[in-house]
Each structure stands twice: as structure tokens, then as C-alpha cells.
Amino acid sequence: MLNKLETIIGLEVHIELKTKTKLFCSCPNCEEAMPNTNICPICLGHPGVLPVLNEEALKKILLLGKALGGKIPETASFDRKSYFYPDLPKGYQISQFFLPLVKGGFLEIEIDNQRKKIDLERIHLEEDAAKLLHSDQGRGGEPPSRRSGALACRESGSFVDFNRAGVPLAELVTRPELRSPGEAKVFLETLRLIARYLDISEAEMQKGQMRCDANVSLRPIGEKVFFAKTEIKNLNSFRAVEDALSYEIKRQTEFWEEGNPPQTNSTRGWDEKKKNTLIQREKEESFDYRYFPEPDLPFLEIKNLPFWGDEFLVEELPLAKKDRFIKMYGFSSEEAKILTSNLKLADFTEKIISELKKNSSPLDKFGTLPLSKFGTLPENEKKLMKLTANWLINRLWPAFAKASADRPQLVDPKNFVEFILLIFQNKISSTLGQQVLGEMVETGKGPNQIIEKNKLEVMADEGEIEKKVKEIIEKNPKVVADFKKGKENVLQFLIGLVMKETKGKAEPKLVREILKKIL
Numbered sequence: 001m002l003n004k005l006e007t008i009i010g011l012e013v014h015i016e017l018k019t020k021t022k023l024f025c026s027c028p029n030c031e032e033a034m035p036n037t038n039i040c041p042i043c044l045g046h047p048g049v050l051p052v053l054n055e056e057a058l059k060k061i062l063l064l065g066k067a068l069g070g071k072i073p074e075t076a077s078f079d080r081k082s083y084f085y086p087d088l089p090k091g092y093q094i095s096q097f098f099l100p101l102v103k104g105g106f107l108e109i110e111i112d113n114q115r116k117k118i119d120l121e122r123i124h125l126e127e128d129a130a131k132l133l134h135s136d137q138g139r140g141g142e143p144p145s146r147r148s149g150a151l152a153c154r155e156s157g158s159f160v161d162f163n164r165a166g167v168p169l170a171e172l173v174t175r176p177e178l179r180s181p182g183e184a185k186v187f188l189e190t191l192r193l194i195a196r197y198l199d200i201s202e203a204e205m206q207k208g209q210m211r212c213d214a215n216v217s218l219r220p221i222g223e224k225v226f227f228a229k230t231e232i233k234n235l236n237s238f239r240a241v242e243d244a245l246s247y248e249i250k251r252q253t254e255f256w257e258e259g260n261p262p263q264t265n266s267t268r269g270w271d272e273k274k275k276n277t278l279i280q281r282e283k284e285e286s287f288d289y290r291y292f293p294e295p296d297l298p299f300l301e302i303k304n305l306p307f308w309g310d311e312f313l314v315e316e317l318p319l320a321k322k323d324r325f326i327k328m329y330g331f332s333s334e335e336a337k338i339l340t341s342n343l344k345l346a347d348f349t350e351k352i353i354s355e356l357k358k359n360s361s362p363l364d365k366f367g368t369l370p371l372s373k374f375g376t377l378p379e380n381e382k383k384l385m386k387l388t389a390n391w392l393i394n395r396l397w398p399a400f401a402k403a404s405a406d407r408p409q410l411v412d413p414k415n416f417v418e419f420i421l422l423i424f425q426n427k428i429s430s431t432l433g434q435q436v437l438g439e440m441v442e443t444g445k446g447p448n449q450i451i452e453k454n455k456l457e458v459m460a461d462e463g464e465i466e467k468k469v470k471e472i473i474e475k476n477p478k479v480v481a482d483f484k485k486g487k488e489n490v491l492q493f494l495i496g497l498v499m500k501e502t503k504g505k506a507e508p509k510l511v512r513e514i515l516k517k518i519l
């Protein structure tokens with residue numbers, strides 16, 4: 001009888017580093033140009049040329065290594081990885097094999113509210129290969145655009161675009177410590193967020209800025225050794241990673257159940273359309289690549305690098321920020337997760353909070369303590385934080401996300417705080433609030449200015465609301481009878497009528513209270 005099987009997954013992730021120029025030459029690092037326009041004798045591998053290392057790429061990979069707790073060795077060097085393929089003009093790729101820039105480290109993931117540290121083997125720097133474009137026979141006629149490959153599609157055959165040749169890549173290799181496709185997906189999502197926090201890459205998988213090969217094997221639970229693994233290639237979305245791994249686990253499980261576990265390592269490609277993996281080759285071993293030290297690049301003495309020192313500081317990582325948001329500001333775990341899912345949003349949130357702290361007087365006036373004593377938040381402050389999180393997450397952030405790059409700051413933090421306080425003090429209803437915030441985003445004006453201009457007064461006079469409520473009750477005897485029979489949900493309908501009658505100016509919470517009281 002077969003013991004239960006466990007899944008062993010390791011990832012090799014390539015991240016394109018955001019630099020002005022390529023890794024060893026001064027060609028722009030920009031793939032979106034017309035094919036084969038960002039090229040030179042160095043990235044085309046002409047004889048007699050010499051590579052010069054890009055300092056920006058070096059800084060960015062060291063930043064990533066430090067952020068992930070890796071060990072930065074005293075000396076690092078480059079090696080040639082030899083293989084022949086049409087996308088590799090030199091016949092070898094400059095990579096790092098013997099002395100990588102980062103050894104070890106870990107990346108912490110959170111899945112189902114559990115934290116898990118995934119250890120890393122190494123992170124090294126290497127150059128990207130060119131891009132191969134295959135177009136099907138007879139599939140011509142697409143209009144040319146500036147997108148790479150569009151020209152090639154007008155003809156049939158295979159084409160090479162060397163714009164990508166020599167683009168800097170950080171390759172990160174994990175230890176085989178992931179145990180499910182879900183964990184692999186969360187690992188990649190977390191890594192993408194960290195890359196964005198550190199501003200080393202947008203790490204968008206669909207754009208090829210982050211690419212992943214996944215190694216997967218199975219073994220009976222309790223077993224210590226590893227069995228033959230499959231390396232899955234061509235994974236270009238989080239979804240593909242999850243789907244391909246699930247497919248491969250199922251495929252391998254069948255072999256195990258037949259008493260015939262896989263014997264040799266192999267490489268398989270993921271077919272997104274057919275949702276299956278297909279054998280490409282038996283896996284090469286590193287000796288197949290005949291690695292040897294790159295003679296054209298000097299050894300790197302890290303501590304002698306001009307930028308290496310105390311000022312080489314690392315941004316607070318997303319999970320640490322999330323923990324701090326929960327502890328200091330009283331956000332829920334889910335709120336803190338969203339508020340830290342983007343560095344701009346996280347920074348904006350902190351500006352809001354510091355503004356709220358400064359603005360102790362309007363808070364005092366309305367019975368709220370200044371947000372100065374973090375740790376144990378009084379009830380009112382908790383309510384205020386909850387309200388702030390809601391408006392940030394549900395209303396302001398979607399507008400932020402849509403905004404163009406030239407308007408990075410849509411709303412002045414001071415104005416937003418003013419706005420939140422108006423809502424908090426029930427001076428405007430949330431219905432009106434949406435209108436006001438929409439206009440704030442649109443015009444950059446403050447909330448009071450908008451309210452004054454549009455004469456958006458709020459009806460907070462209980463007597464006046466009560467009058468309207470009574471009118472509505474009189475006009476709708478049947479609905480009222482339904483409510484008295486126990487149909488609680490008609491209450492919402494009545495609230496809606498009152499809101500309509502008052503043109504959205506009444507505070508819905510107050511309307512509900514008054515309705516309930518009268519009924």
C-alpha cells in the first residue's frame with residue numbers, strides 16, 4: 001500500500017531589473033522599441049568586444065539580496081554558461097555560477113494567516129537572451145506597431161529580436177521548500193510586491209518581467225530523499241504556475257499509484273491552451289553547460305564598491321509593514337494587507353495618519369482624542385481608523401489606480417483628512433461623501449469648498465428627518481404592514497425612499513434609527 005505522498009516544489013525565478021541600459025553595454029534597456037533597434041556589437045556578440053558591468057544592475061540585485069536576508073560574499077565573479085541556441089549570439093551567456101552575488105536568504109510568505117519562511121539557495125546576476133518570435137504560415141496582415149514582434153507577424157517563419165539580449169536579470173533559486181501550488185503562487189506574488197517596494201522591477205509576469213520555472217517531485221510522507229523531478233517551463237502568469245503544478249502533481253501521482261515513480265529528471269513545457277505539460281527534453285545537468293570563469297570581467301570586491309556602506313539601506317518589507325499597520329494604527333489584518341499591497345498607497349495612508357495626529361484640535365472638538373498614544377487605541381479612534389481604511393480602500397484607491405503617471409498624488413492628504421472628519425462627524429452622509437470625494441479627485445479641491453459650491457448641506461436635524469419619515473410611512477401603508485408582519489428587508493426600501501425624498505442629504509444611519517423608532 002502506497003504511503004500518502006507529499007509535494008516538493010522549488011522555483012527558479014528570473015526578474016528583469018529596471019535599469020536605463022543593458023547589463024554589459026550602453027544600449028537602452030527597453031524592449032518595446034522596434035525590433036532590433038536597441039543593439040550594438042557587444043550585445044550582438046561580435047568578436048573582440050568587451051563587456052562593462054552596469055552599476056545600477058549591481059546595486060539593484062544587492063538591494064534584493066539584502067532585503068531577503070541573503071549573505072553578500074566578499075568576492076563575486078561572472079562565468080560563461082555555454083550552449084548553442086539562435087537567441088544567444090555569443091554562444092554563451094554571461095551568468096554567475098561559482099561565486100554568486102547573494103548566497104542564502106529567505107522570503108517569508110503568508111498563506112491562510114500562517115507565516116512560512118522559504119529558504120533561498122542563491123540570487124545571481126546574468127544577462128537575458130534575445131527573444132524568438134515564431135509566426136504561423138499564412139497568419140500575416142497584422143498592422144505594424146511599435147510592439148516588439150509585430151513586424152515579424154506580417155511574415156511567416158521564425159525571427160530573432162535582439163532588443164532583449166543583454167538585459168539584466170536577477171535569478172533567484174529557492175530551496176525545495178514549497179509544498180503546494182498555492183504556496184508557489186503566493187511566493188511569486190510576494191516576490192513581485194517586494195521587487196516593486198524596492199523599485200528594482202515591476203515584475204509583471206504577463207510582460208515577461210518576471211519569469212518562472214518550477215521544479216516539482218513527489219515522495220511518500222516521511223521519506224527524506226528526493227525523487228526524480230520535472231522542471232516546468234513557459235510559466236507566464238500566476239495562474240499558469242498554479243495550474244501547471246496541479247497538472248504535474250496529478251500526472252506524477254498516477255505513476256506513483258501504478259508503483260512506477262518517475263526515474264529521471266525531465267523538462268516539460270506548459271501548454272496554456274491545452275492545459276497540460278509536454279516533454280521537451282531530459283533535464284540537463286550543470287556540467288552540460290561547461291561553466292568557466294568569464295575572463296573579460298574582473299572579480300568584484302563588494303566592500304570596495306563605492307556605493308556599499310551604511311547608506312545602503314533597505315525599504316521595510318510588505319509583511320513587516322503590514323504588522324506595523326495592525327499594531328500601530330489598529331487596522332484589521334485584511335485592511336492592513338490591502339493598504340500595504342502598494343507602496344504608494346501605504347505611504348499615502350501614513351501621510352493621512354500623521355495628518356490626523358497633527359489635527360488634534362478638530363478631533364478634540366468632536367470628542368475624539370488625538371492619535372498620539374498608539375498601542376491601545378480608544379474606541380473612537382478605532383472607529384475613525386476603520387472609516388479611514390474603508391474610504392481609502394474602497395473609494396480612493398480605485399481612483400488612484402486609474403490615475404495616470406503624471407498625477408501621482410490625486411488628493412492632498414490634508415483635504416482627505418478634512419473629508420474623513422466630515423464623514424466621521426456625520427456632517428455629510430456617505431452617499432454625499434462619494435459625490436464629494438469624486439469631485440475632490442477630479443478637481444483637487446478641498447471638501448468644504450465643494451460642499452459650499454454645490455450647496456451640499458447635510459440634513460442632520462432629527463425633527464426635519466422625522467417629518468419626512470412620517471410622510472413616507474403615510475404614503476406606503478402596504479410596505480409598512482409588511483414590515484410589521486416581520487419582513488425586515490423592506491426597511492431598506494423605506495430608507496431608500498427617504499433618501500430619495502431628501503436628495504441624499506439625510507444621514508442613512510439616522511434615517512434607519514428614526515424609522516425603527518416610529519415603526
Ligand SMILES: [Zn+2]
Nearest residue numbers: 025027040043
Ligand atoms: Zn548593446
